[in-house]
Amino acid sequence: MNDEELTPLFEELKKVLEGKVDDETLMGEIRKYVNSYGIDPSRAKRAIIKKYDAGASAGFVTADAISKKIADLTGSEMNIDVTAKAIYVDKKEISVRGNKKTIISGILGDETGSCPFTIWEGDSADLVKGDTYIFKNAYTKTWNNRVQINLGTRGRVEKTDASVNVPDRTITAESREMKIGEIKDGVGNVTVTGRILSVEERHITAKGEPKTVYSGLIADDTGKIQYSAWNDFSLKEGETICAKNAYIRSWKGIPQLNLGDRCEVSRVDDNFGQIEEAPTQKTIADIVRIGGALDVSVSGTVVDIRAGSGLIKRCPECKRSILNDECTTHGKVEPVFDLRMKLIVDDGTGALSTIVNCADTEKLTGITLENAEQLAKARGDMDSVSREMAQMMIMKRITVRGNVMSDEYGPMMIVHDAEIDTVDVTAEAEKLYKELEGAL
Amino acid sequence: MNARETAWRLFSSELNSATYEIKGTDEKSPSYVVTHLGAMVNRVLVAGVLTEKENVGSEDEPMWRGRIQDVSSGNFYINIGRYQPEAAAAIADIEAPEYVAVVGKVRTYTTNDERVFVSIRPERIVKIDEDTRKLWMLEAAQATWSRLNAMKKATSIADASEKDLVDAGFSEMNAKGIVTALDQYGIPNSAMFLKTIQSALRTILPDSNIDLGLPEDMSDVPEELDIEPGASGQNNADMEDTILRLLDELDADGKGAPRDELERRAEAEGISSMELEEVSNALMDKGLVYEPNLRYLKRI
Numbered sequence: 001m002n003d004e005e006l007t008p009l010f011e012e013l014k015k016v017l018e019g020k021v022d023d024e025t026l027m028g029e030i031r032k033y034v035n036s037y038g039i040d041p042s043r044a045k046r047a048i049i050k051k052y053d054a055g056a057s058a059g060f061v062t063a064d065a066i067s068k069k070i071a072d073l074t075g076s077e078m079n080i081d082v083t084a085k086a087i088y089v090d091k092k093e094i095s096v097r098g099n100k101k102t103i104i105s106g107i108l109g110d111e112t113g114s115c116p117f118t119i120w121e122g123d124s125a126d127l128v129k130g131d132t133y134i135f136k137n138a139y140t141k142t143w144n145n146r147v148q149i150n151l152g153t154r155g156r157v158e159k160t161d162a163s164v165n166v167p168d169r170t171i172t173a174e175s176r177e178m179k180i181g182e183i184k185d186g187v188g189n190v191t192v193t194g195r196i197l198s199v200e201e202r203h204i205t206a207k208g209e210p211k212t213v214y215s216g217l218i219a220d221d222t223g224k225i226q227y228s229a230w231n232d233f234s235l236k237e238g239e240t241i242c243a244k245n246a247y248i249r250s251w252k253g254i255p256q257l258n259l260g261d262r263c264e265v266s267r268v269d270d271n272f273g274q275i276e277e278a279p280t281q282k283t284i285a286d287i288v289r290i291g292g293a294l295d296v297s298v299s300g301t302v303v304d305i306r307a308g309s310g311l312i313k314r315c316p317e318c319k320r321s322i323l324n325d326e327c328t329t330h331g332k333v334e335p336v337f338d339l340r341m342k343l344i345v346d347d348g349t350g351a352l353s354t355i356v357n358c359a360d361t362e363k364l365t366g367i368t369l370e371n372a373e374q375l376a377k378a379r380g381d382m383d384s385v386s387r388e389m390a391q392m393m394i395m396k397r398i399t400v401r402g403n404v405m406s407d408e409y410g411p412m413m414i415v416h417d418a419e420i421d422t423v424d425v426t427a428e429a430e431k432l433y434k435e436l437e438g439a440l
Numbered sequence: 441m442n443a444r445e446t447a448w449r450l451f452s453s454e455l456n457s458a459t460y461e462i463k464g465t466d467e468k469s470p471s472y473v474v475t476h477l478g479a480m481v482n483r484v485l486v487a488g489v490l491t492e493k494e495n496v497g498s499e500d501e502p503m504w505r506g507r508i509q510d511v512s513s514g515n516f517y518i519n520i521g522r523y524q525p526e527a528a529a530a531i532a533d534i535e536a537p538e539y540v541a542v543v544g545k546v547r548t549y550t551t552n553d554e555r556v557f558v559s560i561r562p563e564r565i566v567k568i569d570e571d572t573r574k575l576w577m578l579e580a581a582q583a584t585w586s587r588l589n590a591m592k593k594a595t596s597i598a599d600a601s602e603k604d605l606v607d608a609g610f611s612e613m614n615a616k617g618i619v620t621a622l623d624q625y626g627i628p629n630s631a632m633f634l635k636t637i638q639s640a641l642r643t644i645l646p647d648s649n650i651d652l653g654l655p656e657d658m659s660d661v662p663e664e665l666d667i668e669p670g671a672s673g674q675n676n677a678d679m680e681d682t683i684l685r686l687l688d689e690l691d692a693d694g695k696g697a698p699r700d701e702l703e704r705r706a707e708a709e710g711i712s713s714m715e716l717e718e719v720s721n722a723l724m725d726k727g728l729v730y731e732p733n734l735r736y737l738k739r740i
Contacts, residue, residue, distance in 0.1 A: 285611060288443070301579075303447050303485060303543045304564060344444065346485065348583055351444040390526075394566045395487075395541045397575065410443025425574050429644040432582055436637065439589075440652055 001041075006030050009041050013048055021052050071112030073149070075142035082135045082149055084108040085164045089127045108135075108149060109166040117149040125157050132164045133157050146186055175245045181222025181280060183257070184290040185250035192257060193242045194218040194225075195272055199235050217294070218257065221272050223280045224294050229259040240270035253292030253406030279401045284350030287404050287411050297401040298413070299421055300347030302393045309341045310386025311372045339369050341389060345400060353412040354400050360418040365392050397421040445470060447485035447543055449580040451636045452514035455484065459556040460624040461548050473546050473558055476628040477587035478594075478618035484560060486516050487541040487568060487576035493531060494733055497521070504531050505734060508540060511577065511639040513725050517559040518542060527562040534565070539573045541566055555713065577640040584633055594618045595627055631655075679719045682709050687729065687739045696731075696738030 010030055014023070021029075029051070033044035067081045089106040102122035106129075107114055117135070119125055127133065137155040141148050151157060175189040183190060198216035205211070214229040218241075227246075229235060244264040248255050259265065279297040287293050313335035314320060315327035327333050341356040341364070362368050365388075367375075372385045401417040454475045462480070464471040472480040488510035497503030504520040520527045527544070534540060544562035551557070568576075590610070594600055597608060605615035621628070631654055641650045686705050690697035706716045720737055723729040732738050 284446075289611075301447075301485065346447045348446065348449050348485075348579065350446050353444070390564075391566065394543075394564055395568055395572055408442050423575055423578075425571065425578050425644060429574075429578050429581075429641055430648070432578070432585065432637075433641055433645070433648070433650060436585065436634070436641075436652055440634070 001034055003027070003031075006034060006041075009034075009045060013045060016049055017052055069112040070108065070110045070115050070147075073115065073140050073147045075140050075147040077138075077140040079137055079139065082108065082110075082138060083132065083160060083162055083164060084110040084135070085132045085166050086127050086129050087114060087166065089129045091122055091126075108133075110164050111167070114166070115147050115149060117151070119151045119155075119157060121151070121153060127157070132160050132162055134160050134162075179222040180218070180220045180225050181282075182290075183223075183225060183248060183255050185248065185253070185255055187248050187255075189245055189247050190257070191242065191244045192218070192220075192225075192246060193240065193268060194220040195240045195270055196235050196237055197224065199237055219272075223296070225255060225257050226294060227257040227259060229263075229265075230261065231259070231263075233259060233263075233265040235265075240268055240272070242266050242268045250291060253290075253411070254294060254403065255290065255292065284345075284347050284352050284411070286349075287352070288350050288406075291406050292411070293404045295401070295403060295416075297399055298345060298347065298352060299397065299399040300345040300352070302343050302396050302398060303346045303351070304344040305386065305390045305393055306342040306344065306353070309343075310339070310389055311369075311376050311382050312338050312340060314338050337369060337373055339367070339372055339385075341365075341393065343393060343398075343400075345398065351410065352400075352404070353410065354402075354415050354418075355412070356400070356415045356418055360415055361389075364396075364398070364418055364420060365389050397423055442468065445482040447483045448479050448481045449485055449576070449583040450475065450479060450481070451580050451584060451633075451640070452486075452488075452510045452516045453636045454479070454584065454633060455481065455486075455516065455546070455558050456514070457632075458558055460620070461556075462620065472617075473548060474617055474620045474624065476621055476625050477584070477591055477633065478614065478621040479587060480613055480617040480620075481546050483543065483545055485541070485543050485576070486510060486560065486580075487539070487573050488516065489573075490534060490536045490538050490540045491515075492536050492731075492733060493534070502528060502532070504528065506531070506536070507734070508542065510580075511636055511643060513721055514636070516542070517557070518544070518562050518565075519547070519559050520562055520565070524562055527565045530565050531562075534567055539568045539570060541568045541572065541576060553713070574644045577644055581637045581640045584637055588628075588630055588633055590614060591618060591621075591628060591630075595622070676719065676722065679711055679715060680723060682706070682711065683716065683719050683723065684728065684739065687737060691738060696736035699735050699737060702737060 010027055013026060013030070017026070029048050030044065033039040033047060034041055039047065067083065068077065070082065070084060085108065087107040087109045089104060091102065091104045093100055093102050095101065104119040104122040104125060104127055106117060106127070108117050135149060135151055135155065135157050138149050138151045141150060175191045176187065177191045178187065180192060180194055195218065196216065197219050199214055200216050202213045202215060203210060204213055212232065214232065214235055215227060217224050218227045235241065242265070243257070243259055245262045246257050246259050249258055250256065279295045282293060282296045282298060284298060284300065287296065287298070308321065312321045313325065315322050315330055315333050316336050317330045317333065318327065320327065322333070322335060325332060325335050339358040339361045341361050343354045343356060345352045345354055356364065358369060367385070367388065375388070376382045376385055397420070399419050399421050400413060400415045402413045402415045404411050404413045406412070454477060458473045458475040460474045462472045462474060470482045472482050474480055486508065488508040491507050491509050493504055493506035495502045496505050501522060506518045508516040508518060510516060520531055522528065542560060542562045543564045544560040547559050547561055549557045549559065594605055594610070597604055600619070602615040602619050605618060606612055610618070634652055635654050638650060638652045638654060683706065686702060687697045690701055690705065703713050703716060707713065711719070720729065727740065729737055729739050
């Protein structure tokens with residue numbers, strides 16, 4: 001390349017290096033990299049910056065990082081700079097594969113929005129809430145449809161005097177008024193009105209200090225949710241409250257309501273009537289959308305019965321199910337027998353894995369634990385029980401009640417109560433006919 | 441997420457008229473058959489009468505084929521091989537005719553002339569009683585009606601994109617299914633699906649004189665048969681006569697006429713294979729012909 005072709009690169013480098021190198025040396029370096037060694041210009045640029053500006057920047061990666069506003073983040077940036085105000089900061093110790101590690105997490109905000117962040121090498125930094133920082137060479141990921149800023153070993157965080165105006169609404173993250181049945185993970189701050197169904201006092205240690213947490217269930221006419229109050233709001237069973245600025249955290253897909261430091265609780269009139277008696281009836285699609293649910297009931301058709309159903313053996317010590325009379329923790333044991341079913345229930349909107357305990361299995365199938373043991377003995381085959389159950393259960397319409405958790409394999413319910421449904425097909429068909437007649 | 445696919449309740453008329461498949465690229469992205477009503481079907485829950493079963497494999501390694509009639513003359517086609525051990529064990533003990541229910545995955549098969557057949561590979565097949573069969577019909581009718589309504593709502597939004605539909609309250613899956621269906625097939629012929637619902641309601645409520653005011657002579661089979669390229673334009677009565685004549689000619693040994701041979705001869709007479717399918721269904725409905733097994737057609 002002749003000098004004319006190298007001029008844009010020269011101008012760019014001159015600007016970045018701000019007079020740290022005289023023009024002649026710089027042009028000489030460029031010619032050496034590009035012409036003598038055949039290094040491509042962009043690589044040469046990084047190398048030259050590193051050579052002359054090593055003290056001021058963290059090496060080659062800096063040169064490629066671009067700056068973005070929070071609202072512009074897509075969640076797939078590999079290397080970006082973000083200048084933002086720390087809205088919330090939490091330094092904590094976690095354990096990674098047995099090793100203790102300090103991380104800093106919290107929320108960053110700028111003019112355009114806010115988003116959570118994590119600094120994975122937390123020992124090297126200290127952030128103060130309200131100060132503005134440049135996150136250099138950060139990367140982003142999405143989790144639960146929200147973009148997160150991450151700072152790994154390549155990244156650095158620096159305090160800056162740049163002024164960042166964070167609108168008030170992002171600091172309070174706007175508390176949305178929501179029905180309990182609609183609450184799902186990632187909704188952030190919420191305002192909820194509901195009746196306290198139970199209160200329990202728990203004493204825990206938070207950040208080295210003893211603390212009393214009040215937790216229990218709160219419900220409205222759309223559902224129930226577990227709450228934790230981190231201050232004493234003197235909550236009483238049966239009263240109806242409006243909690244402003246509460247926030248949502250999820251555990252295994254089940255959203256939980258937290259009444260934190262910024263939460264305001266007021267007593268309001270109760271217009272719910274009888275709400276707490278029956279579990280909330282949901283479709284599987286509803287549950288999948290929310291991720292989990294507390295005390296719901298689902299009606300659907302049993303479409304499969306999974307391995308591990310029927311007569312099983314458990315370790316007498318830890319109650320875990322075992323194969324070949326050998327427990328992974330307790331070695332050779334004298335097993336105890338138990339009955340259970342792992343049913344797949346499908347209601348046409350989605351599929352739900354369920355685990356049905358001994359009592360409900362006996363109720364649904366009419367096969368008692370005693371019968372099952374006799375049957376297995378008579379046929380010399382434990383699996384015969386599950387085959388028998390498959391014939392009885394598949395295609396049955398059932399209603400199951402319990403808590404639903406989610407993992408990568410979808411939603412799963414630990415069933416507290418189960419019943420075979422009887423559907424009045426004639427009445428339902430007549431109803432459908434009327435609807436069709438009315439619509440056509 | 442790797443959640444289990446929903447088992448769709450749908451009639452054979454909707455499943456069999458589907459010709460478009462979204463192919464999965466790996467284990468984690470499953471394939472879906474998209475129906476005219478926008479159902480994205482990977483798994484189904486169907487029920488009806490197992491009218492025939494046939495072991496086309498060997499004694500040691502059975503490969504079962506069968507058909508299940510759901511309403512009027514519609515059929516689901518099932519194939520059970522060695523990768524469906526529960527279903528294979530179960531079907532061996534079921535004798536046709538019998539009410540059965542099947543949970544299974546859908547598979548498509550494309551012929552050389554680009555026709556698409558949808559079959560079901562059962563994971564489970566169980567005997568059911570008549571009430572359960574009616575319950576399934578009810579669920580399938582309700583589901584079909586709700587898809588028709590969803591389609592109607594979606595088409596009321598001009599040129600709706602998936603995002604428009606999600607904003608209008610559709611789930612992502614339904615939005616994708618409906619947009620794909622409209623792209624591939626256009627606005628569905630709702631009369632055909634209503635006719636199936638009507639047949640189901642008549643079976644469930646035999647004494648109620650169900651009448652949705654649909655033209656009675658309308659065929660239950662998919663509408664695109666009428667616009668199939670290569671349609672001869674012959675009228676049905678002429679084609680029926682021709683097919684009956686061919687059946688006589690081809691039934692050399694009393695077993696009936698082999699399907700593939702019949703198809704070739706019909707083609708030569710200017711009757712397309714889609715028309716042949718339609719005409720033979722009509723003849724079966726009239727009780728003039730039957731299928732001794734899947735590969736033969738025979739005059740009664």
